[in-house]
Amino acid sequence: MIEAVDLTKRYGSKTAVDNISFTIEPGTVTGFLGPNGAGKSTTMRLIMGLDKPTSGKVTVNGRPYRDLEAPLCEVGALLDAKGLHGSRSARAHLTQLAASNGIPTRRVDEVLELTGLTNVAKKRVKGFSLGMGQRLGMAAAMLGDPDVLIFDEPVNGLDPEGVKWVRETCRHLADEGRTVFISSHLMSEMAQTADHLLVIGRGRILTSGPVEEVIASATTDVVRVASPQAGELAGLLAGQGIELESPESGVLTTTTTTAARIGELAAHNGIVLHELTTQRASLEEAYLELTGGEVEYSTTSTDAAMTSHRAD
Numbered sequence: 001m002i003e004a005v006d007l008t009k010r011y012g013s014k015t016a017v018d019n020i021s022f023t024i025e026p027g028t029v030t031g032f033l034g035p036n037g038a039g040k041s042t043t044m045r046l047i048m049g050l051d052k053p054t055s056g057k058v059t060v061n062g063r064p065y066r067d068l069e070a071p072l073c074e075v076g077a078l079l080d081a082k083g084l085h086g087s088r089s090a091r092a093h094l095t096q097l098a099a100s101n102g103i104p105t106r107r108v109d110e111v112l113e114l115t116g117l118t119n120v121a122k123k124r125v126k127g128f129s130l131g132m133g134q135r136l137g138m139a140a141a142m143l144g145d146p147d148v149l150i151f152d153e154p155v156n157g158l159d160p161e162g163v164k165w166v167r168e169t170c171r172h173l174a175d176e177g178r179t180v181f182i183s184s185h186l187m188s189e190m191a192q193t194a195d196h197l198l199v200i201g202r203g204r205i206l207t208s209g210p211v212e213e214v215i216a217s218a219t220t221d222v223v224r225v226a227s228p229q230a231g232e233l234a235g236l237l238a239g240q241g242i243e244l245e246s247p248e249s250g251v252l253t254t255t256t257t258t259a260a261r262i263g264e265l266a267a268h269n270g271i272v273l274h275e276l277t278t279q280r281a282s283l284e285e286a287y288l289e290l291t292g293g294e295v296e297y298s299t300t301s302t303d304a305a306m307t308s309h310r311a312d
């Protein structure tokens with residue numbers, strides 16, 4: 001597992017990571033979310049020993065990265081897919097990495113197969129698309145068969161088939177009992193891939209927990225009810241102190257009670273219902289709610305910008 005205690009990283013006067021503590025558990029996919037500049041990559045670099053904390057500490061399986069005896073066999077990371085040496089083939093790149101870490105060469109063919117790169121193993125990395133580079137980065141991360149995997153923006157540049165592959169690979173790795181820690185800006189993808197979330201803004205933890213709990217804590221469920229007796233139902237519910245809106249004829253919505261209560265009240269009073277649903281907010285809505293005040297790099301609204309442009 002990964003454990004951070006009072007972890008802080010400053011670059012001059014800029015505090016990139018501000019006294020954060022968290023535990024990333026085995027057997028789960030943990031999604032790492034936050035606006036641009038929130039400190040995600042810095043946190044991942046600190047975990048991988050590529051940067052030194054200003055204060056506090058972060059450990060992998062109980063030890064700082066630098067103290068791990070066979071680091072590639074304990075933690076693998078995809079941090080920057082662009083950092084590949086162009087003139088070598090994918091196989092040569094992985095073979096050299098395996099040799100310098102005491103990993104048997106046969107493992108190279110296994111990870112090429114796992115990442116779907118077998119057919120392009122002899123191609124120079126220079127000709128690789130962004131998506132192929134991402135796959136090669138993940139192959140390198142998996143080379144030492146580590147228990148802990150860290151992927152920074154793994155679906156960046158991947159086509160839909162590649163995105164699905166990353167999702168299934170992360171799931172599979174977690175189901176094998178490994179610790180999987182991934183960052184992404186694609187909320188719908190994260191909602192499908194992650195079990196747990198760690199959300200940061202301006203270097204601080206905004207919230208963490210199971211995906212469903214994070215969504216529930218930041219948003220409110222809307223109950224929608226459609227009835228041919230909507231007027232009668234509205235009077236009945238209002239009499240119970242339930243606040244209502246009517247977005248369209250014959251439809252009522254509320255955030256102040258449950259579908260079960262409305263169903264019971266309607267049944268008790270012989271009111272016919274055509275629809276009764278609880279609409280749960282999406283992870284994207286919860287994320288925007290959580291990070292609204294934490295965005296470092298923001299724009300004016302697109303509408304305002306376009307209007308002002310047209311007026312020029």
Ligand SMILES: Nc1ncnc2c1ncn2[C@@H]1O[C@H](COP(=O)(O)OP(=O)(O)OP(=O)(O)O)[C@@H](O)[C@H]1O
Nearest residue numbers: 011014015016034035036037038039040041042043
């Ligand atoms: N080497 C560095 N020197 C100075 N400032 C840095 C350095 N690395 C990161 N920062 C700053 O620290 C903050 C956090 O950056 P970081 O790259 O960790 O954010 P992030 O959450 O990964 O963002 P993104 O989603 O855009 O990748 C930013 O304000 C960034 O400019």
